[in-house]
Amino acid sequence: VTEGRPFGRRLFLTGVGAGVAAVVAGGRLLPDIALPWSSGGWRLYNVAARMPSPVGFRLRVDGLVERPLDLRLGDLLALPHAEQRSDFECVTGWKVSGVRWRGVRLDELLDRAGATAAGTHLTFHSRDGVYTDSLSLASARLGDTILATGMDGRPLPRRHGGPARLVVPTMYGYKSVKWVGRIEVADREVVGYWEQRGYARDARIDKDPVRAYVGRRRDVPGTGWSVEAPPGWTWRALPGGGVLLRRAGAARVEASVLVARRADRATRDTTRDLLAGIERAGLTGARYSTVDAGDLEGDVLEAEDGSGQRFLFAFLPAGRAVLQVQGQAPAADFDRWRPWFGQLAASVRR
């Protein structure tokens, strides 16, 4: 009864092999299926029974602050807003590229509330009453960490966390708490909703050691921040808020980070200070220029050390800083850093 070749078995083995190969090849072999009900490839997550209503919206900023805030939606919308374009990436592999967010920088909110030196972390409470997550104060003060009230040119829809949600482009989506109603400045890290359910507490998308450390700065002279060098690295502060990192034992500077406390202080003067600092650090040929890369503009510094190692520093007006690593083949490095540089890198690479 069992004559014939086992085509079924062969199909099975071929199918499993092809499937596994498609997984390993990443998204290259397979289409991203956009369901007709989701514009732009979004998936909508809601952990509570229902989405909180925008009616009665309040945003409180409290905890270790000098001036607790209690804002109505109108008050929040009246605060200075920034616009940015960033990717939204989920741990499960879906991603929405180039979302246009409009919102209030966390930095701005924290300054208005007067976050005290005792605060090390922020706890975000969703208005759904269930979801919480936390960020280190340093991550929260990165210029592209915002409380978004607008998305793609419209008020933030309820299903996306409206009236206000957190957006943390350097981290996976579960850090970008939806329906934010309360931001609490605390002296400890709260384990978030998904983190209690097995998600990693380190949500950074890019865990490169150099960039990774940026989230842990405290105390750089002139900036109010400082740096904890990654293991095996030493650092040196530059006037104007720069930091040079050196791998222990290496003769050359391997990477550097510029931090600017706030956008309005990221002036040509601080840039010039940085330039001087870089030269004193043994780099030569430094020059700066201003670039305008679509949505972003900023100062760019280029420098070389004696061995031909090239450095590129990007200085964005978003109030953060930036960094670069360099090398004999800068273009490849710039590709690596592209998520951080965004459009700026493309314009600078030439």
Place this chain on the structure above:
Amino acid sequence: VTRAPRFGTTERAVHWSFALLLFTLLGSGLVLWVPPLATAAGHRAGFRQAHIVAGLGLVPVPLLIALLGDRRTVLATARQLERFRSTPRFNDGQRLNATWTVTSAVLFLVTGVVQWRWPSFPADWRTGASRLHDLLTLVTIVVVTAHVALAVLHLRRPRPAT
């Protein structure tokens, strides 16, 4: 006239345990995937948990039932299914359906685990896994619908038992 039953108890248990798990997976999976369903249903962690538990059972549960039950009959049936053009008991569509079902179950499991245990896998793999998982879901919906429709249409005219 009495006919020999086309499938034995173990075969039916294998079939229905798989079917039950698959429908649980389709239901919970659609809630996790389709935005209007996700926002209407809420309770994401619960649906996610149900999806993971049912997903982990999809391959081992029917396999265990087969091993503990009348495994010789199940094996013989599997042999008939994987050899195309051999017996009148199954036609080629049924063989294709069986092959697809087993293949997709394994791939669902692999791609599901990559998404579930995400910190252990590179971002690239997760993108591939989530896309393949979605693609398998769409094909599965078509195949299962056709399978159920044909089964219902032919309830009164079963194929031979051997």
